[in-house]
Amino acid sequence: MNTGRLTAAAALAALLYSASAAYVVERGDSLSTIAKRHGTTVTALAERNGIGNVHHIRIGQRLEVPSAGSRTEVGDLIASVARERGWSPAFVQALAWQESGWQQDRVSSAGAVGIMQVMPDTGRFVSQHLVGRDLDLHDPHDNVVAGVAFLQHLWELTDGDTERTLAGYYQGLRSVRVNGQYADTDRYIANVLALRERFR
Numbered sequence: 001m002n003t004g005r006l007t008a009a010a011a012l013a014a015l016l017y018s019a020s021a022a023y024v025v026e027r028g029d030s031l032s033t034i035a036k037r038h039g040t041t042v043t044a045l046a047e048r049n050g051i052g053n054v055h056h057i058r059i060g061q062r063l064e065v066p067s068a069g070s071r072t073e074v075g076d077l078i079a080s081v082a083r084e085r086g087w088s089p090a091f092v093q094a095l096a097w098q099e100s101g102w103q104q105d106r107v108s109s110a111g112a113v114g115i116m117q118v119m120p121d122t123g124r125f126v127s128q129h130l131v132g133r134d135l136d137l138h139d140p141h142d143n144v145v146a147g148v149a150f151l152q153h154l155w156e157l158t159d160g161d162t163e164r165t166l167a168g169y170y171q172g173l174r175s176v177r178v179n180g181q182y183a184d185t186d187r188y189i190a191n192v193l194a195l196r197e198r199f200r
Contacts, residue, residue: 021105025061036138038065038105065105074102074115074140081144085152092148094195095169098188099147104140113137116147126150163189 023034031042031054046054048066057063078096079089093102099117100106112119114137118126123137123146130149135142151165154173158164167176171185181189 021065023063023065025057025059025063027059029057029059030055031057034063034065040066040105071102074104077140078102078115078144081141081148085145085148087148087151088196090196090199091192092144092151093199094192095151095166096144096147097195097199098192104138104143114143115140116143118143118146118150122146122150126153162193166192 021038023038025034031045031051035042035045042054044066045051045063049063051057075093078093082089082092096102096115099112100115102115104114106115106117107113108117110119113123118137120137123135126146126149127133127135130153131145135146137143137146151169154165154168157173158168164173164176166189167173167181167185170188171182176185
């Protein structure tokens with residue numbers, strides 16, 4: 001679902017650090033809207049930038065935006081949602097790492113959002129047909145719920161075939177059925193399965 005894939009080796013190396021980004025406050029911004037846009041919290045933004053009054057920011061003010069929780073916190077979130085929905089935490093963590101490096105603020109060139117790199121159309125489908133409530137893909141918990149629910153949908157459509165499920169997540173199940181698996185899909189599957197073993 002995301003065009004910029006990480007190799008298994010690069011993904012594991014990236015576990016050693018957690019990124020942050022800079023943001024310049026624009027007219028109409030609040031800490032709340034900035035936090036939501038970047039998949040973090042008002043508290044985390046305020047603490048990172050030494051802001052005492054969370055209702056007072058200035059246009060043009062440069063903020064350091066922390067990643068959406070530490071890697072450990074994001075990993076715990078993924079594991080928790082996976083368990084709640086009957087999935088192996090290591091499997092979902094591996095897929096999420098391959099997709100985004102566990103970064104909620106990551107948006108692909110195709111528009112896939114967050115930790116699980118969910119396309120907006122997929123998020124709407126999952127919201128309406130699989131979970132029965134509106135999901136906010138910019139919220140880390142909802143993003144993981146959307147990704148895992150869609151993974152379950154693919155699992156059911158492929159009769160529990162792990163590799164076809166991953167191929168469907170990456171390439172799109174219809175494309176796999178019409179065109180077969182592409183070479184980069186095969187590499188994607190191999191990376192996720194290798195990462196799953198590391199996360200166990």
